[in-house]
Amino acid sequence: xxxxxxxxxxxxxxxxxxxxxxxxxxxxxxxxxxxxxxxxxxxxxxxxxxxxxxxxxxxxxxxxxxxxxxxxxxxxxxxxxxxxxxxxxxxxxxxxxxxxxxxxxxxxxxxxxx
Amino acid sequence: xxxxxxxxxxxxxxxxxxxxxxxxxxxxxxxxxxxxxxxxxxxxxxxxxxxxxxxxxxxxxxxxxxxxxxxxxxxxxxxxxxxxxxxxxxxxxxxxxxxxxxxxxxxxxxxx
Numbered sequence: 001x002x003x004x005x006x007x008x009x010x011x012x013x014x015x016x017x018x019x020x021x022x023x024x025x026x027x028x029x030x031x032x033x034x035x036x037x038x039x040x041x042x043x044x045x046x047x048x049x050x051x052x053x054x055x056x057x058x059x060x061x062x063x064x065x066x067x068x069x070x071x072x073x074x075x076x077x078x079x080x081x082x083x084x085x086x087x088x089x090x091x092x093x094x095x096x097x098x099x100x101x102x103x104x105x106x107x108x109x110x111x112x113x114x
Numbered sequence: 115x116x117x118x119x120x121x122x123x124x125x126x127x128x129x130x131x132x133x134x135x136x137x138x139x140x141x142x143x144x145x146x147x148x149x150x151x152x153x154x155x156x157x158x159x160x161x162x163x164x165x166x167x168x169x170x171x172x173x174x175x176x177x178x179x180x181x182x183x184x185x186x187x188x189x190x191x192x193x194x195x196x197x198x199x200x201x202x203x204x205x206x207x208x209x210x211x212x213x214x215x216x217x218x219x220x221x222x223x224x225x226x
Contacts, residue, residue: 004157033214040123042204042216043158058213090157099146099208100165105157 001026004106006091012112013081021076021109023091029104031097032074036060036087037108043090049074050097081113118207120217127195128225135190135220137205147188148206148214149179158204164188175199200224 007022025032033048035058045058049068063085065077074093078085089109095101121136139145149161162173169181179190188205205217 035216040218042118042120042218043206043214044216045213048213059215092158097212099163099212102160102163103214105159107157 003027004091004093004104006089006106006109008109009107010110012114013078014114015082017081018077018079019081021078021089021091021111023074023076023106024072025074025091025093025104026072027093027095027104028071029093029095030071031095031101031103032068032091032093033058033103034064034066034074034076035090035092036085037090038087046076046089048097083113085111086113087111118205118215118217120203120205120220122220123218124221124223126223126225129197130194132191132193133195133199133222135203135205135222137188137190137217139186139188139205139207141186141207141209143210146208147179147181148208149173149177149188149190150204150206150216151175152202152204152219154201161190161203195222195224197224197226 004025030051034046035043037043044060047066049055055066091106092103094103117140119138127133147164150158162171164171164181172178177192202219202221
């Protein structure tokens with residue numbers, strides 16, 4: 001199993017540009033989520049999904065969209081990038097939202113918005 | 115909603131010395147508690163978790179943590195650290211909303 005994969009690893013955007021961060025998992029996990037990591041703030045939940053076709057907002061959803069058309073994929077879209085979105089983004093998945101199941105994290109995407 | 119406070123942002127420690135990383139949480143309901151480790155330029159990896167039962171939890175790489183409900187704490191300890199333990203450590207909590215909330219992180223630097 002590849003686990004949780006994220007692409008790209010690095011990305012530089014100009015303010016106002018759009019892009020999609022890709023996340024895929026091959027473990028047949030129902031629960032997937034996106035976090036952003038900023039210095040001194042830990043990880044903050046952006047959006048999550050409990051299964052295909054179902055998404056919901058986390059702690060910091062503004063400026064980001066998600067969709068879940070398949071179990072495997074959970075892309076994160078930035079419609080109009082802003083410098084405040086400069087961060088490291090992590091995707092995670094687990095069998096279920098039940099906390100007895102471990103969340104597996106991808107390697108991250110480092111995004112810089114100029 | 116719950117919050118997580120990691121009391122130390124940086125912890126320098128010598129190799130083979132013990133280390134304790136402090137974590138306090140605030141929640142009025144039952145919680146599940148976790149410690150994650152992030153090695154340089156990598157994603158997060160689960161060290162250990164407390165769901166119920168024994169308050170002393172043992173994890174990977176020789177780490178352990180103790181859940182103290184009265185003090186709302188979940189401190190992480192290792193009796194003897196190695197250079198390879200240099201990493202950032204995150205305490206996290208899940209409550210009834212099933213959302214994982216993280217502390218700000220503690221950077222551990224192990225020196226020879």
